[in-house]
Amino acid sequence: MVSKTHSATLMGIGAQIVNIEVDIGEGLPAFEMVGLLSSEVREARERVKTALRNSGFFLPPGRVTVSLSPADIRKEGSGFDLAIAVGILVSLGLIEEKKIDNVLFIGELGLDGEIRKVNGVLNMAIAARKNGFKSIVVPKANVKESCIVEGIRVITFADIAELIVAFDNEIEYEDEIDISKLIDEENDEMSDYDFANVYGQKLAKRAIEIAVSGMHNIMLIGAPGCGKSLMARCMASIMPKLSPMEALEITGIHSMSGFLNDNEIILKRPFRSPHYTSTVTSLVGGGKNPRPGEISLSHGGILYLDEFPEFPRKNLETLRQPMEDGKITISRAYGNFSFPADFMLVASMNPCPCGFYPDRSKCKCSDFQINRYLSKLSGPMYDRIDICINVENSKIEELEKHSDRDNSGKEESSKMIRERVERVRKIQQIRFRKENIIFNSQMNSIQVDKYANVSADAKKLLGMYFEKKKMSVRSYYKIIKVARTISDIDLKEEVDKESIAEAIGLRKVENIIE
Amino acid sequence: MDEKIYWIWLSGIDDMWSKKMEVLFDYFTCASEIYEANENTLLSIVDDYEKAGKKGMFNEKDVKNILDKNKSRRTLEKNIRIMEKENIKITYKDSSDFPSRLKYLNIPVFALYYSGELPSGKNVAVIGARGCTDYGKKYAKIVGENLSKGNINVISGMARGIDTHGMLGALKAGGKVYGVLGCGVNICYPAENMEMYEALKKRGGIISEFPPDSKPLAWHFPLRNRIISGLSDCICVIEARKKSGSLITVAYALGEGKEVFALPGRVDDALSVGCNELIRDGANIVFDGREIVFSLTGNEIKKVEKDIFKEMNLDDEQKKILGILTSRPQSIEEISRKSNIEITHIRSVLLGLDMLDLIAEVAKDYYVLN
Numbered sequence: 016m017v018s019k020t021h022s023a024t025l026m027g028i029g030a031q032i033v034n035i036e037v038d039i040g041e042g043l044p045a046f047e048m049v050g051l052l053s054s055e056v057r058e059a060r061e062r063v064k065t066a067l068r069n070s071g072f073f074l075p076p077g078r079v080t081v082s083l084s085p086a087d088i089r090k091e092g093s094g095f096d097l098a099i100a101v102g103i104l105v106s107l108g109l110i111e112e113k114k115i116d117n118v119l120f121i122g123e124l125g126l127d128g129e130i131r132k133v134n135g136v137l138n139m140a141i142a143a144r145k146n147g148f149k150s151i152v153v154p155k156a157n158v159k160e161s162c163i164v165e166g167i168r169v170i171t172f173a174d175i176a177e178l179i180v181a182f183d184n185e186i187e188y189e190d191e192i193d194i195s196k197l198i199d200e201e202n203d204e205m206s207d208y209d210f211a212n213v214y215g216q217k218l219a220k221r222a223i224e225i226a227v228s229g230m231h232n233i234m235l236i237g238a239p240g241c242g243k244s245l246m247a248r249c250m251a252s253i254m255p256k257l258s259p260m261e262a263l264e265i266t267g268i269h270s271m272s273g274f275l276n277d278n279e280i281i282l283k284r285p286f287r288s289p290h291y292t293s294t295v296t297s298l299v300g301g302g303k304n305p306r307p308g309e310i311s312l313s314h315g316g317i318l319y320l321d322e323f324p325e326f327p328r329k330n331l332e333t334l335r336q337p338m339e340d341g342k343i344t345i346s347r348a349y350g351n352f353s354f355p356a357d358f359m360l361v362a363s364m365n366p367c368p369c370g371f372y373p374d375r376s377k378c379k380c381s382d383f384q385i386n387r388y389l390s391k392l393s394g395p396m397y398d399r400i401d402i403c404i405n406v407e408n409s410k411i412e413e414l415e416k417h418s419d420r421d422n423s424g425k426e427e428s429s430k431m432i433r434e435r436v437e438r439v440r441k442i443q444q445i446r447f448r449k450e451n452i453i454f455n456s457q458m459n460s461i462q463v464d465k466y467a468n469v470s471a472d473a474k475k476l477l478g479m480y481f482e483k484k485k486m487s488v489r490s491y492y493k494i495i496k497v498a499r500t501i502s503d504i505d506l507k508e509e510v511d512k513e514s515i516a517e518a519i520g521l522r523k524v525e526n527i528i529e
Numbered sequence: 530m531d532e533k534i535y536w537i538w539l540s541g542i543d544d545m546w547s548k549k550m551e552v553l554f555d556y557f558t559c560a561s562e563i564y565e566a567n568e569n570t571l572l573s574i575v576d577d578y579e580k581a582g583k584k585g586m587f588n589e590k591d592v593k594n595i596l597d598k599n600k601s602r603r604t605l606e607k608n609i610r611i612m613e614k615e616n617i618k619i620t621y622k623d624s625s626d627f628p629s630r631l632k633y634l635n636i637p638v639f640a641l642y643y644s645g646e647l648p649s650g651k652n653v654a655v656i657g658a659r660g661c662t663d664y665g666k667k668y669a670k671i672v673g674e675n676l677s678k679g680n681i682n683v684i685s686g687m688a689r690g691i692d693t694h695g696m697l698g699a700l701k702a703g704g705k706v707y708g709v710l711g712c713g714v715n716i717c718y719p720a721e722n723m724e725m726y727e728a729l730k731k732r733g734g735i736i737s738e739f740p741p742d743s744k745p746l747a748w749h750f751p752l753r754n755r756i757i758s759g760l761s762d763c764i765c766v767i768e769a770r771k772k773s774g775s776l777i778t779v780a781y782a783l784g785e786g787k788e789v790f791a792l793p794g795r796v797d798d799a800l801s802v803g804c805n806e807l808i809r810d811g812a813n814i815v816f817d818g819r820e821i822v823f824s825l826t827g828n829e830i831k832k833v834e835k836d837i838f839k840e841m842n843l844d845d846e847q848k849k850i851l852g853i854l855t856s857r858p859q860s861i862e863e864i865s866r867k868s869n870i871e872i873t874h875i876r877s878v879l880l881g882l883d884m885l886d887l888i889a890e891v892a893k894d895y896y897v898l899n
Binding site: 215236366376379404505512520 | 659660661662663689690719721797798799800858860861862863865866872873874876877879880881884890891892893894895
């Protein structure tokens with residue numbers, strides 16, 4: 016008898032439903048699998064046979080044929096095991112065929128019949144809902160991510176034996192999870208990476224607030240150990256809370272990359288910090304069957320590139336297009352795959368090779384060495400950055416003030432800063448309601464002229480500076496964009512002189528450009 | 530052949546340098562005599578030399594190098610070619626234009642290659658650390674400028690840092706500047722000083738003891754320093770660490786009984802320790818170079834005093850910041866802390882001052898007084 020079950024395989028960020036047909040006929044005992052299978056799918060044969068036997072079901076001697084369709088897409092992963100096993104059980108008449116109508120099966124089998132974790136279950140659950148499935152069977156470790164998808168019922172079993180019993184009797188469904196409540200709970204709790212734990216650093220905090228408010232990419236320059244990485248980490252905590260849609264999307268990306276722990280849901284904005292030896296593929300994504308890279312894993316959050324000048328220029332060059340589009344498209348012979356990649360870039364570097372310039376009591380680098388180090392950053396790389404600041408070591412008095420456990424020295428918490436950032440984001444939302452952008456940093460030159468609203472004397476100041484420092488036109492517009500955000504933070508309708516001056520200070524790097 | 534040619538031949542011989550020449554000129558009077566000398570004469574010098582117990586400096590190998598005329602002629606021809614092409618001249622101990630005091634140094638100088646001209650009149654060496662601070666750069670420039678205004682030539686090693694900035698100051702004021710190199714005159718070292726190297730050929734000179742195409746080897750530099758001190762009437766150290774190469778030059782100068790000037794710095798500043806110790810040990814203090822002019826020529830240069838506050842119509846905040854800034858780089862946070870100006874506002878005040886060229890940003894978010 017031919018049985019039909021369903022599973023899914025990942026295709027880019029989405030998933031494709033796979034029909035699995037199982038036929039047990041007469042003939043010499045054999046187990047055949049067809050349908051453009053990768054070797055891990057092919058190996059399902061041994062896993063399924065053994066798992067069934069160890070769960071107490073012996074395959075009758077005969078010819079078992081398993082076909083996975085559509086036959087023209089390559090099937091990867093170990094998530095088909097469960098569907099194949101169920102197909103066999105149906106063929107054997109151990110499960111009623113009508114009970115598995117509209118059910119999607121996902122799971123890898125252990126030899127003992129245990130149903131094990133699979134990557135990308137969330138993406139498959141979404142695809143299942145889209146394709147009209149009513150319920151989905153997932154491994155225990157993937158339950159939570161499946162439960163946040165609305166409109167599909169989730170079933171889970173520890174092993175095959177449990178599954179058989181349940182399908183014979185009554186099926187229990189898991190409760191749906193209200194993700195927005197979880198997000199609120201998670202984000203209201205103070206984490207280790209909270210600005211309340213960053214003492215002093217007023218200058219840096221101000222610049223970071225500006226950067227996050229307008230989604231301006233930022234560069235932190237500072238001596239080793241001054242807190243650049245800590246602050247970069249904290250930046251994610253002042254970004255607005257994830258919306259349920261975003262959380263779903265981000266969890267999906269992490270799920271398909273295998274970065275989720277058992278029953279984890281991403282409720283906070285991601286922070287990714289790839290090392291400068293990372294390859295292009297690991298940064299932007301790729302592979303035969305494309306997988307998302309660091310830029311997609313940091314979607315909706317922060318991509319932190321520590322030791323920025325050490326990154327090979329070629330690798331940074333590949334970031335340019337995704338940064339403009341907010342997504343990365345990878346082309347393969349059998350199709351194009353698009354992954355979201357809308358992140359905020361935070362870069363950091365030392366001021367000189369040893370890291371202590373201009374403190375000449377520690378820095379022994381020659382001007383020549385310093386210039387050579389800084390020149391690695393020149394031109395095209397610095398174009399990606401809107402704001403550049405120096406991070407100084409916190410003063411010892413600041414640190415002592417905090418160790419006193421006296422409330423007087425308490426720093427503003429991330430939550431308080433986040434509320435201001437959310438306010439500025441709202442201003443931008445209203446400003447750009449007729450455009451297809453959401454942040455000040457995304458304005459093109461025409462939009463700058465239309466929306467920036469720069470006062471006359473501010474324009475004059477910028478013009479003077481432009482002439483004096485022989486600035487590029489790109490920098491000119493970048494300064495106005497940052498100034499617009501500063502004015503938004505300070506609740507000013509017009510971009511005034513003060514905002515422009517601060518934006519110039521945040522942008523310029525003498526010795527590097529301009 | 531012209532005697533000059535013999536000198537170019539002599540200095541181009543492998544391993545030949547001043548110490549060896551010193552031995553040879555105990556026996557010979559001029560370079561042509563050495564060229565004509567036969568093996569026996571030369572070997573007897575080695576003998577004599579070793580009998581006197583001074584072993585090693587002049588030996589059989591050197592005799593072989595001197596006698597290997599084929600090889601040394603090739604070097605000679607190459608050097609003459611370069612000298613003609615690059616307009617490099619040579620002067621030696623018997624020439625009328627040879628700076629005579631170089632003959633009486635501890636390790637005498639026998640011949641000099643130069644591009645441009647040789648220094649005449651009063652000369653001052655402005656020297657110091659290569660990795661210097663902005664304070665050092667600023668004062669090297671000022672001292673160089675004032676020396677030029679007092680018609681005094683500036684000499685240094687054309688190294689990075691203080692040397693370069695002292696020369697820049699002097700060039701800016703229109704004075705003559707001489708660079709003594711540790712490599713061949715036709716090589717610009719360090720390469721990024723190309724512009725200045727070219728300027729020096731026209732507005733002073735490039736001088737070296739080493740034949741054209743010599744590489745800047747480490748052992749050349751202490752030797753080069755003795756020429757710097759030898760050519761100078763006094764030495765001015767702008768910045769030096771506790772153990773600095775500049776102090777070698779100072780030691781040479783003291784040995785020759787020359788005056789040493791040093792720019793004072795903060796006591797705890799690593800780059801001023803060398804200078805401060807010199808002052809403690811009796812060196813003269815230099816503030817801006819006018820003291821040196823006075824000490825050498827008796828002339829006084831007037832200092833141009835400007836009241837920028839009045840002239841530029843500065844407001845209170847700007848004045849406050851000018852009062853806080855020094856030549857030591859200070860971060861914006863530090864300036865904000867000291868001036869009590871809000872972090873959100875201070876960039877605007879600083880930009881105003883920057884536009885007036887009163888302050889400068891030396892590294893990201895670090896400012897100094899201009």
